[in-house]
Amino acid sequence: MTSSPQINAQRLLQRIADFASIGATQAGGVNRQALSVEDRAARRLLAELAFARGFNVYQDAIANLFISRAGRDPSLPPVLIGSHLDSQPTGGRFDGALGTLSAFEVLEALQDAGVVTERSVEMVSWTNEEGSRFSPGCMGSMAFVGVGDIAGWRDTRGTDGTRLGDELAATLKALPEAKMQPVGHAVSSFVEVHIEQGPVLERAGIPIGLVTSVQGTRWLEVSFIGEAAHAGTTPLEFRKDPMAAAVAAIAQLQLVVMPADPMARLTVGRMSVEPSSVNVIPSKVTFTIDIRHPSKELLSSIEARIDAECRTSAKRHMVDVLIEKRFDLAPGKFDTTVVDVIDSACERLCVPNMKIVSGAFHDALFVSRVAPTAMIFVPCRDGISHNEAEFVTSENIETGAKVLLETALSLARGAMTSYFPSARRPRHLPMSKRAVRKARS
Amino acid sequence: MTSSPQINAQRLLQRIADFASIGATQAGGVNRQALSVEDRAARRLLAELAFARGFNVYQDAIANLFISRAGRDPSLPPVLIGSHLDSQPTGGRFDGALGTLSAFEVLEALQDAGVVTERSVEMVSWTNEEGSRFSPGCMGSMAFVGVGDIAGWRDTRGTDGTRLGDELAATLKALPEAKMQPVGHAVSSFVEVHIEQGPVLERAGIPIGLVTSVQGTRWLEVSFIGEAAHAGTTPLEFRKDPMAAAVAAIAQLQLVVMPADPMARLTVGRMSVEPSSVNVIPSKVTFTIDIRHPSKELLSSIEARIDAECRTSAKRHMVDVLIEKRFDLAPGKFDTTVVDVIDSACERLCVPNMKIVSGAFHDALFVSRVAPTAMIFVPCRDGISHNEAEFVTSENIETGAKVLLETALSLARGAMTSYFPSARRPRHLPMSKRAVRKARS
Numbered sequence: 001m002t003s004s005p006q007i008n009a010q011r012l013l014q015r016i017a018d019f020a021s022i023g024a025t026q027a028g029g030v031n032r033q034a035l036s037v038e039d040r041a042a043r044r045l046l047a048e049l050a051f052a053r054g055f056n057v058y059q060d061a062i063a064n065l066f067i068s069r070a071g072r073d074p075s076l077p078p079v080l081i082g083s084h085l086d087s088q089p090t091g092g093r094f095d096g097a098l099g100t101l102s103a104f105e106v107l108e109a110l111q112d113a114g115v116v117t118e119r120s121v122e123m124v125s126w127t128n129e130e131g132s133r134f135s136p137g138c139m140g141s142m143a144f145v146g147v148g149d150i151a152g153w154r155d156t157r158g159t160d161g162t163r164l165g166d167e168l169a170a171t172l173k174a175l176p177e178a179k180m181q182p183v184g185h186a187v188s189s190f191v192e193v194h195i196e197q198g199p200v201l202e203r204a205g206i207p208i209g210l211v212t213s214v215q216g217t218r219w220l221e222v223s224f225i226g227e228a229a230h231a232g233t234t235p236l237e238f239r240k241d242p243m244a245a246a247v248a249a250i251a252q253l254q255l256v257v258m259p260a261d262p263m264a265r266l267t268v269g270r271m272s273v274e275p276s277s278v279n280v281i282p283s284k285v286t287f288t289i290d291i292r293h294p295s296k297e298l299l300s301s302i303e304a305r306i307d308a309e310c311r312t313s314a315k316r317h318m319v320d321v322l323i324e325k326r327f328d329l330a331p332g333k334f335d336t337t338v339v340d341v342i343d344s345a346c347e348r349l350c351v352p353n354m355k356i357v358s359g360a361f362h363d364a365l366f367v368s369r370v371a372p373t374a375m376i377f378v379p380c381r382d383g384i385s386h387n388e389a390e391f392v393t394s395e396n397i398e399t400g401a402k403v404l405l406e407t408a409l410s411l412a413r414g415a416m417t418s419y420f421p422s423a424r425r426p427r428h429l430p431m432s433k434r435a436v437r438k439a440r441s
Numbered sequence: 442m443t444s445s446p447q448i449n450a451q452r453l454l455q456r457i458a459d460f461a462s463i464g465a466t467q468a469g470g471v472n473r474q475a476l477s478v479e480d481r482a483a484r485r486l487l488a489e490l491a492f493a494r495g496f497n498v499y500q501d502a503i504a505n506l507f508i509s510r511a512g513r514d515p516s517l518p519p520v521l522i523g524s525h526l527d528s529q530p531t532g533g534r535f536d537g538a539l540g541t542l543s544a545f546e547v548l549e550a551l552q553d554a555g556v557v558t559e560r561s562v563e564m565v566s567w568t569n570e571e572g573s574r575f576s577p578g579c580m581g582s583m584a585f586v587g588v589g590d591i592a593g594w595r596d597t598r599g600t601d602g603t604r605l606g607d608e609l610a611a612t613l614k615a616l617p618e619a620k621m622q623p624v625g626h627a628v629s630s631f632v633e634v635h636i637e638q639g640p641v642l643e644r645a646g647i648p649i650g651l652v653t654s655v656q657g658t659r660w661l662e663v664s665f666i667g668e669a670a671h672a673g674t675t676p677l678e679f680r681k682d683p684m685a686a687a688v689a690a691i692a693q694l695q696l697v698v699m700p701a702d703p704m705a706r707l708t709v710g711r712m713s714v715e716p717s718s719v720n721v722i723p724s725k726v727t728f729t730i731d732i733r734h735p736s737k738e739l740l741s742s743i744e745a746r747i748d749a750e751c752r753t754s755a756k757r758h759m760v761d762v763l764i765e766k767r768f769d770l771a772p773g774k775f776d777t778t779v780v781d782v783i784d785s786a787c788e789r790l791c792v793p794n795m796k797i798v799s800g801a802f803h804d805a806l807f808v809s810r811v812a813p814t815a816m817i818f819v820p821c822r823d824g825i826s827h828n829e830a831e832f833v834t835s836e837n838i839e840t841g842a843k844v845l846l847e848t849a850l851s852l853a854r855g856a857m858t859s860y861f862p863s864a865r866r867p868r869h870l871p872m873s874k875r876a877v878r879k880a881r882s
Contacts, residue, residue, distance in 0.1 A: 232801045233800035233801050265676075269720060271712050281708050292673045
């Protein structure tokens, strides 16, 4: 006997509270950094819940943890849903955990209702999304899509001095019941629920964001190099003041970049001054610029504008300037079909929603390279995240899970053809016979 | 038999080299901080040279070291010349030492020539001008003029953890041959030779600066307080970015303050950012502003302008602002008669010179409160000071000493009436009978 599957909101809220107790901080947040003892405890709890349900639990060499509920046709690549369980050192209880536990709730709801989906529905908890203990973040999803370097990462040292290879081995060993499988397997689609980490949905009073794309991000480090001199004895015309040059350039960029383009983001988050003395004109001022835009071309034009403004200011202030690119992540576009599926799910559930661009990057951005992918955002209070004060209302948690369930049901119907054409498959992954068959069909 | 006194340039250069070897640093600079073992060694060497000449050597409770060459009329307050022997931790060999050793050279030149001056000519090495080990600087000259608090300073801890009282006692004890005398005595005038510590003289190609005044200095600490938020997920209209507010305010101040007034100085030498993360809009940006001007009124109007620009910027960027005054030193004006005496000395020696305002403060600024005072600046290379790379040419050293000798000869002639009227005498100093006699005459 089957019934219509229903999200059990009380169960989901309880699960979120249970996982928040693993690595709980005094201030109500979570410190459950990747591959730590706390991370292992959370993985164990999730696996135990899955075993109790009779789901299939397996992990791969980078410790991505998969839980699969079998569908009718094992030859079809599964629908993948999920997020991550690791946190920032003073993180919140929703970043990652919300999407992971909502995905598990979907599996439980399907099981409770005895629904047989055409495709298997599989959930994942990606390893080390945050990157705060071991850099870079999104290791699990990067490895999954074939752009990661697991061998190279093994010698990475954590902020606590530990070696990633050792912590990874210990994490895998702590869950011996989970079957090992090769890194990367065919999936028909991927959907990740996540908190917005920004203020847009909350201020618009809309509970669901359909994430159409992820902004590209570039990090620049700008150094203005002048000449240290006495603050009192050096007249204006003799100054080579890198601080004057820096503030003029940044102030001008603040005036022209964001006001001209509501999709653009420009942030100066760090600045260091040498020699840093109240009565000495600085010799050097170095600062970072974080720029984001959904369009790669416009990102490049912002970068060119930064270059031009900095050079103009340097010339005017008779100082040198050096601009270095420290990070460059191309914008990502999510699959319009998957976005439409989520949109239809919202429509059926009568849930108000809006299209939104993600300003943060997520595992879904990497997974989108190999499978049709989209994200579902729920509002978080005041847009606060990466912070122990992170908060999501019970209503929004429930709505997010309901939309994920409805979406997963649609995607698992098997109506969509495989979204895993051989052309997009990462080269290092041997193609399964199943995937080859689908690609040829 | 007397002859015309002559500066012995070779001897003076050798003395400067000898003193530079006390606390010499690898990079050719000097680390001879106030009341340190090195400072004591330099004081001993100077005292030995004085004893060998038969000069009168004495010190006071704050360890100001005086060397007096007696004049014809012991009832006249002496002409005082000199500077300081202490240095910054990575200081140069000329800051302080040049003026101190030039003063000693004047005494030796007078002695060599057998000149009998009307007034005694006395030199001084003031204690702790730099203030880098024990704060505040100019302790010796402040105590001399009665604005210092020797008792309070005794418990001051140095950057090395030592107690000033202990180091002061050890310094005085290390020179038992020097007679002790009360702090503060009547002097007819004071002249200090010092490196300019700025680029004006060198770039003008002029060897002597007649210092007419010292700029007033105020130090402000400005904090803009906004709201930390994600660099990627926070649109412009939701930002409360203290960095945007800070750079707009500073850039505007750079455009309006110094360009409008060639005497004004405005320097932002320090900035700290919280939480200082490349992808986080800062919650707080704090920076210092050092402002200088020879006019107290214009200094106040610059301060008011800073206040206004910061508040305007804070309002526009929806952040809070806090402005605190950390230091306030009123401008000082040197005595026009003493400046004229130096000017005439230059004229007789055919030395090109220009009037100049000191951007740095010096012991002379304090001494000017109780006696007619002025300073003689010599150029230093590239205006560099408080730096091991500090450099002065031999020609300029010689020229400075010659002008000081010629000036001291004029001032010691006794033609000037006492510049120590009782009205200007600090109250806590008991008036000597001699001073009372002069004040009544």
